[in-house]
Amino acid sequence: MWDLKSAFAGLPDGTWFNQVPTGTWDCMIAEFLLSEGRFVHSQESVLSSYKVKNLTELAKKQKERFLELPELYKLFSEIEMPLVKVLHKMETTGILLDTKRLQKTGEEIDKAIITAEEKLRKEFYADINLNSSVQVGNYLAEKVGVPLSKTKTGRYATNENELTQYAETFPIIKDLLTYRELSKLRSTYVDSLINKVDEKGRVHTNYNQVAVSTGRLSSANPNLQNIPVVSNFGQKIKSCFIAEKGKVFVSFDYSQQELRILAHLTGEEKLIEAFKKNQDVHKTTASKLFNVSYSDVTKEQRVIAKTINFGIIYGMSSFGMSAGLHIPVDQAKKFIDAFYESYPKIKLYYDKYINQGKIDGYVETLLGRRRYVFEFPNQKFIDNNMRRVLLNYPIQGTAADLMKKAMVEIYEKILTKDPEISLLLQIHDDLVFEIPDNKKVTELIKKVRAIMCEVYPLSVPIEVDVKTGKNWGEMKEI
DNA sequence: TCGCCTTTT
DNA sequence: GAGGGAAAAGGCGAA
Numbered sequence: 041m042w043d044l045k046s047a048f049a050g051l052p053d054g055t056w057f058n059q060v061p062t063g064t065w066d067c068m069i070a071e072f073l074l075s076e077g078r079f080v081h082s083q084e085s086v087l088s089s090y091k092v093k094n095l096t097e098l099a100k101k102q103k104e105r106f107l108e109l110p111e112l113y114k115l116f117s118e119i120e121m122p123l124v125k126v127l128h129k130m131e132t133t134g135i136l137l138d139t140k141r142l143q144k145t146g147e148e149i150d151k152a153i154i155t156a157e158e159k160l161r162k163e164f165y166a167d168i169n170l171n172s173s174v175q176v177g178n179y180l181a182e183k184v185g186v187p188l189s190k191t192k193t194g195r196y197a198t199n200e201n202e203l204t205q206y207a208e209t210f211p212i213i214k215d216l217l218t219y220r221e222l223s224k225l226r227s228t229y230v231d232s233l234i235n236k237v238d239e240k241g242r243v244h245t246n247y248n249q250v251a252v253s254t255g256r257l258s259s260a261n262p263n264l265q266n267i268p269v270v271s272n273f274g275q276k277i278k279s280c281f282i283a284e285k286g287k288v289f290v291s292f293d294y295s296q297q298e299l300r301i302l303a304h305l306t307g308e309e310k311l312i313e314a315f316k317k318n319q320d321v322h323k324t325t326a327s328k329l330f331n332v333s334y335s336d337v338t339k340e341q342r343v344i345a346k347t348i349n350f351g352i353i354y355g356m357s358s359f360g361m362s363a364g365l366h367i368p369v370d371q372a373k374k375f376i377d378a379f380y381e382s383y384p385k386i387k388l389y390y391d392k393y394i395n396q397g398k399i400d401g402y403v404e405t406l407l408g409r410r411r412y413v414f415e416f417p418n419q420k421f422i423d424n425n426m427r428r429v430l431l432n433y434p435i436q437g438t439a440a441d442l443m444k445k446a447m448v449e450i451y452e453k454i455l456t457k458d459p460e461i462s463l464l465l466q467i468h469d470d471l472v473f474e475i476p477d478n479k480k481v482t483e484l485i486k487k488v489r490a491i492m493c494e495v496y497p498l499s500v501p502i503e504v505d506v507k508t509g510k511n512w513g514e515m516k517e518i
Numbered sequence: 519t520c521g522c523c524t525t526t527t
Numbered sequence: 528g529a530g531g532g533a534a535a536a537g538g539c540g541a542a
Binding site: 169171172173174175192223224227228232248251252253254256257258259260261262263265266347350351352353354355356357358359360361363364424425427428429431432433435436440468 | 530531532533534535536537538539540541
């Protein structure tokens with residue numbers, strides 16, 4: 041049985057709870073607190089929520105609870121606890137940042153911001169703060185005449201989705217969106233990253249093991265899980281994360297992992313079949329939705345199918361999808377109905393799953409991570425919001441379970457055996473390693489891929505995309 | 519501190 | 528009848 045003393049066995053002497061990895065103090069005592077639907081923010085909150093004075097008392101209470109929940113104890117002791125060490129290692133290793141290059145990129149962004157701002161100043165006949173959504177909203181709606189909708193607090197909505205609708209009619213909006221994008225990149229990803237490098241030029245993120253109710257990790261100070269990928273400047277920023285001299289990055293990305301898990305959990309044969317045939321699953325869905333053969337699917341059809349595939353994972357409604365695809369609600373509803381008709385097992389699974397949640401008061405992932413459904417004792421009602429949350433839970437949660445399990449195996453089988461290989465980052469379905477640029481790379485790829493693919497065999501094959509590169513922004517498939 | 523917006527998976 | 532696709536972190540303006 042797990043106890044406090046053995047909890048940190050293997051970590052360096054002097055390691056203390058709130059030192060490393062950040063946020064993991066709570067983890068060592070709190071995986072199941074989280075699983076009971078509570079968010080754990082501090083040592084004090086853990087202790088007071090369990091009405092105990094100290095850790096020893098808490099450990100005693102936990103042992104009692106774990107005896108009632110053997111499956112959860114397995115998850116805790118075989119995955120979450122061993123993962124503490126893995127995250128500790130990742131955090132202390134850090135990742136090298138080319139600060140000079142980032143500084144330069146920042147200056148380029150500055151220039152682009154000034155250009156965008158000058159353009160806007162000519163178009164705006166008022167001296168407003170472009171970063172203020174209140175001022176921008178008021179001006180666009182009342183002076184320019186853009187028919188903006190209101191937010192729930194009665195202000196004008198100026199988010200990207202809202203503004204894009206009127207971008208053709210009011211050219212000023214395009215410039216505003218450009219300004220917004222640049223300004224976001226500049227304020228979030230330049231100085232704040234440069235300020236966080238250590239004396240060796242590396243930045244150390246903090247992984248929080250108990251922040252996310254689905255079981256995912258979160259990353260903060262800096263958050264390295266939302267480094268931009270899409271825009272030109274975004275990619276330039278990402279390229280400033282570089283491998284040490286003589287080393288390369290190797291990244292391993294689970295391909296369509298959540299849809300594979302959906303196929304496995306629901307047992308939907310057509311989806312399973314598609315993965316077994318190694319099809320483009322968005323095309324598969326499109327061919328079912330539009331009743332055309334797989335090879336005849338058009339680009340437009342694939343886009344719609346892709347939106348629905350993701351929407352299903354997120355517990356989507358017809359309203360949400362109509363907004364996402366810019367189509368009428370009734371048409372969105374038809375697509376969703378067609379989806380469920382094409383994949384009947386998915387609907388059956390979800391109905392059964394939600395019903396079980398109502399009966400038990402909790403739902404579970406594949407490895408037994410729990411999410412409690414009701415906020416109050418005796419509550420028996422699942423509203424639409426909770427329904428969406430629950431539909432997403434087994435998929436996102438199972439994906440998190442499998443990734444965590446793989447990380448533990450990788451640590452034990454690879455990282456502890458070879459100090460030249462470092463695991464640097466985890467971005468939910470993606471792992472980034474740093475390794476000497478020699479023959480070891482091929483071996484690493486083989487081993488890591490095998491662990492990730494075989495970590496928990498599903499009824500569909502698991503695929504991992506591997507990329508390598510000297511910097512994080514320019515990784516190439518191999 | 520709250521609300522809005524933007525970035526990722 | 529209005530309002531919902533999931534999960535986060537963080538910057539910044541408005542109170």
